[in-house]
Amino acid sequence: MSEAGAAAALPEGHAAARFSSRSIRSFVLRQGRMTEGQRRAIEEGMPEIGIPYRAAPLDLEAAFGRAAPTVLEVGFGMGETTAAIAQARPDTDFLAIEVHGPGVGNLCKLIAERGLANLRIMQHDAVEVLRDMIPVGALAGVHVFFPDPWHKKRHHKRRIVQPEFVALVASRLAPGGYLHCATDWEEYAEWMLEVLAAEPVLQNTADGFAPRPDYRPLTKFENRGLRLGHGVWDLVFRRRAADGGVTGDRATGT
Ligand SMILES: C[S@@+](CC[C@H](N)C(=O)[O-])C[C@H]1O[C@@H](n2cnc3c(N)ncnc32)[C@H](O)[C@@H]1O
Numbered sequence: 001m002s003e004a005g006a007a008a009a010l011p012e013g014h015a016a017a018r019f020s021s022r023s024i025r026s027f028v029l030r031q032g033r034m035t036e037g038q039r040r041a042i043e044e045g046m047p048e049i050g051i052p053y054r055a056a057p058l059d060l061e062a063a064f065g066r067a068a069p070t071v072l073e074v075g076f077g078m079g080e081t082t083a084a085i086a087q088a089r090p091d092t093d094f095l096a097i098e099v100h101g102p103g104v105g106n107l108c109k110l111i112a113e114r115g116l117a118n119l120r121i122m123q124h125d126a127v128e129v130l131r132d133m134i135p136v137g138a139l140a141g142v143h144v145f146f147p148d149p150w151h152k153k154r155h156h157k158r159r160i161v162q163p164e165f166v167a168l169v170a171s172r173l174a175p176g177g178y179l180h181c182a183t184d185w186e187e188y189a190e191w192m193l194e195v196l197a198a199e200p201v202l203q204n205t206a207d208g209f210a211p212r213p214d215y216r217p218l219t220k221f222e223n224r225g226l227r228l229g230h231g232v233w234d235l236v237f238r239r240r241a242a243d244g245g246v247t248g249d250r251a252t253g254t
Pocket of ligand 1: 076098144
């Protein structure tokens with residue numbers, strides 16, 4: 001862990017502070033084919049909307065040019081959902097993280113096309129960003145939508161939703177801030193529920209799985225799956241207030 005990193009502010013022995021060496025990653029870096037439009041969007045967009053990784057706390061107000069609740073997204077894929085949510089919630093800032101180049105290019109394109117001022121992109125391992133750059137208690141929310149399920153049992157250790165990851169996320173949330181996960185893989189959904197429920201700093205907003213919050217649009221893929229009778233599971237947990245209660249949501253107004 002970087003001494004300069006935000007994790008240095010955590011109490012010794014905290015689960016997230018122990019999340020120091022990253023030998024097992026939740027992604028496999030395949031750059032994939034980048035279209036000319038995506039390449040151009042990166043070239044033109046990233047100098048302005050891209051934030052480079054540095055092992056030092058990030059000044060979120062300076063990054064977005066204003067003080068507003070900030071939601072961090074882990075693994076935005078092609079960024080369609082990310083752009084739709086940022087457009088629908090202009091009073092919230094979104095820090096969207098993805099390692100996959102074509103996805104970064106696609107989101108740069110969407111940001112330019114729609115003139116979204118409340119979205120910034122990082123192309124880096126989101127775990128390292130959370131650990132090293134995000135100050136304790138700084139986030140209004142964290143989105144983890146359809147993370148790679150790593151179906152095979154021997155790959156389950158690659159799943160991003162693990163106790164250490166959840167403890168790290170919880171430490172970066174402000175009291176009342178939320179962690180929203182969604183998956184279409186039932187066994188991963190059960191796994192997520194177990195792991196999130198075991199994190200003492202978080203409290204479930206529902207009795208088990210949550211209804212899909214209005215701000216998360218149905219994806220094309222999800223629509224097709226639902227028509228075929230496949231399920232989708234949302235989980236929304238909130239960081240407890242210091243006194244143990246759960247405060248209202250500053251970001252979504254729920
Ligand atoms: C199955 S895709 C889902 C993408 C998107 N959230 C959606 O709903 O369509 C999971 C994405 O997470 C990204 N990812 C996985 N682990 C990551 C990490 N540690 N940091 C950043 N991105 C990650 C992968 O590159 C992949 O694009």
